[in-house]
Amino acid sequence: MSEKNHPLDPANPLVLSTRELPRGAGEMREVVREAPAPADLGLPLIGAPEGAPLALDLRMESASEGVFVSGTVTARVEGECGRCLRPIGETVVGHIGELFAYPGSTTEETTDEDEVSRLHDDLADLEPAVRDAIVLDLPSTPLCRPDCPGLCPxxxxxxxxxxADHAHEQVDARWSKLAELRDQGESEGS
Ligand SMILES: [Zn+2]
Ligand SMILES: [Zn+2]
Structure with missing residues (x-):
């Protein structure tokens, strides 16, 4: 049932094979690898460019209900300041802690389809966890610095x-002069 629509590709670096991990409490394997960022890993103003390297530093641990995957994903994100629109970039470190349930385990059978991650043919799809780890920490309005003064309106x-003394008084003065002339013209014409 849970195999539906999940032809996971073991060659995809964001797909983790748990075959090497013996099933037994306390069994553990470290996984350190690089993966290209999937499309749309970010928010409208900031995110990891598609294909940019993500550094995964993970461990998978055998648990009775499945495989617990934890660790960090490090990404370089790029975007623009929400106030002054200048380009910004920073390195973000997101944390992953996700249980991938064995088919037929109590966790899998008692939890709603969309609430639990599952193993499919011993493969774990890391992309949703990576996405949460990176995107949830991104600011919806990124700033080049906290006190960015933004753009002159x-x-x-x-x-x-x-x-520092940038101002538009001259233009304002000219406009008020025009307004004055117009007002005069109107009162003379009436
Ligand atoms: Zn700025
Ligand atoms: Zn200005």
Missing amino acids: ECGQPFDDLP
């Missing part, structure tokens, strides 16, 4: 690139 230039 008048000319759209980053305040950081403008002199």
